[in-house]
Amino acid sequence: MDRTLALEFVRVTEAAALKSGRLCGRGAKDAADQLAVDGMRQTFDTVPISGTVVIGEGEIDEAPMLYIGERVGAGGEEVDIAVDPIEGTNLIAKGQNGAIAVLAIAPKGGLLHAPDMYMEKLCVGPRAKGVIDLNLSMTENLRRVAAKMERAIDDLTVVMLDRERHQGLMDECRAAGARIRLITDGDVNPAMECGLEGSGIHMVVGTGGAPEGVLAAAALKCTGGDMQARLKPATDEEIRRCHEMGITDLNKVLTIDDLVSGEDVIFSATAITEGNVLSSIKYFPGGARTHSVVMRYQTGTVRFVDTIHRLDKKLSMKVK
Template structure:
């Protein structure tokens, strides 16, 4: 019993520290909701998250960041945080604003996200920017071949979840590349929940039983895929991914790196440890939680925290005191 309590306490401390980073990013991005400038909003969140991660007492390196050191000044791939002498080393994945277009347009589902796992356990995507993904609830784990035709996936989902195909609701990003996928889902009789961005939210909803989303299908960003894998590895569920370049230059770079674009990676290959931590804070209200709300004296945030091998998730509401204005 004492070992369980010890693991629980350690996981809680790590996730509690990480949530400060996502909450800071969300609060900074709040100023840019609906202002039509996704880059300014993203940069505000990046700087706020960077400042909080610097305060964490960890030995961590960003493996899924905002780009190379030559491209960005903060949260770049390879950037280190904390004390190198600290024995526990971590991989860090960040997305200060998941859904920058949501933020700029004042739409739902924008969030700030961080994932963390022991050093060397997160999948290294190399030059890949996009991956095809499949996410579903724990009951689906190991029972569906992600390379199977869409219709076969729906048939198996229907059997496993014990609901007719006509009741299945599949989360898909609303992109031109998914036109055929959406048509096949509709022809098979399934419902489709289309969103212009936000596949982290979609993957998490798919992994949570009775959430209203039965699966996520389609191609999205690699960073969002690894962050989704962190969350689902921590709380339980099915998640698999395949590198799926969308441009000829990306495809050439992936081929030159010797990476197999036909291979589907299992969840345990994407994050090779159950000592994984995940935090996401709502910027705009969405499927998972409320967005930032501001009064004259406080800002309210909602943060989803998932930590460690206990597969627990918590939803934390925090009232942050605002600095007085002149």
């Protein structure tokens, strides 16, 4: 992909964050999500790509915009797109940390078309690449990661969703000596953070959404991290969708290259609320300030984009 597109994709996540951020803490998660979708969709229409949404807000009958299969862009290179206009709608509704607007772009066929079901995930940063194994115990994975990173297990911080289904993982991590950080929603953000040196997060584990798993894999691939995953279908319909994807062995471990294939992918995220790495939106009279990250796998580049937006000027330009 043309490297100049990276900043265009930042504009897309910025637009979603700016529109939805006004509703932070107001308990209106659906309204905030719709604003984010609108902002993302409108900005995509100005980007010189011919994109197909492969991971989006839902099927065509569930989402008016950014649905799976929707075509976006102003025309150009054919790409596949994974979007989450707000990753952490509950977080923005409650004004809690960790909400981001996020997307991943890859050449056609470069992103796994993950159906909306659960996925078991194991994510690490670049210094632990090559040692994780989803078929092994959590204790053994902690031991391997600690050894590869040349630190003790009690120096590792593991993030997981605070869910009853993770009680066994919590107990095993604690028994092994690792520190745990429980989150209420949104596992893409910590997965992205564990790929960045100095974030303080070393592993992200547990079962969450499969579409979010592909976004996490895109970020980790760009930073040189590693991830393994396994789809966890719960119904006959979900099993059927796995078979349609060519996954007949439901115990199959998906590698990071299964989730995000090809020679290039670009990942962009803009913070809505505060994070470990990205700062929240700050509004002021006539404008706002956003903090984003954009990564590219082909070059290994990670750029942080700190932007001041003159919203009053943008509005006056539209009026003309």
